[in-house]
């Protein structure tokens with residue numbers, strides 16, 4: 001790659017902001033989750049992240065298949081996009097609509113489903 005193209009790419013990424021950051025693409029929900037969700041939800045999705053101890057209600061435990069089965073993918077999508085409040089749950093679960101694209105949120109829903117191993 002010629003050096004000029006490298007410069008162009010860097011400029012594009014910084015203008016694009018979070019959603020254009022390569023390790024945070026919709027195709028890599030694992031690093032998204034670890035970087036921004038695991039402080040509360042825990043790297044393994046158990047709701048035991050470092051910030052969870054001080055929270056009420058506790059962050060959802062994504063490995064609890066029964067509890068997770070009660071919510072549709074659309075509900076999970078809405079909670080992530082617009083916050084817990086949007087479906088009558090806690091405001092402790094933030095809204096991510098300003099920093100994540102719909103594609104990123106969809107891939108996170110799929111990723112979260114993967115924590116439930118029957």
Ligand code: HEC
Nearest residue numbers: 036037040057058059060071076079084089090092093108
């Ligand atoms: C500040 C702590 C915090 C962060 C950061 C956070 N969450 Fe949450 N989340 C919560 C809490 C607390 C709840 C439970 C809300 C309730 O039950 O009222 C929750 C609930 C949820 C639910 C609903 C689960 C269910 O029971 O149906 C989903 C899905 C979810 N979070 C996904 C995410 C994703 C994806 C991220 C990262 C983009 C994230 N959360 C980041 C605290 C957090």
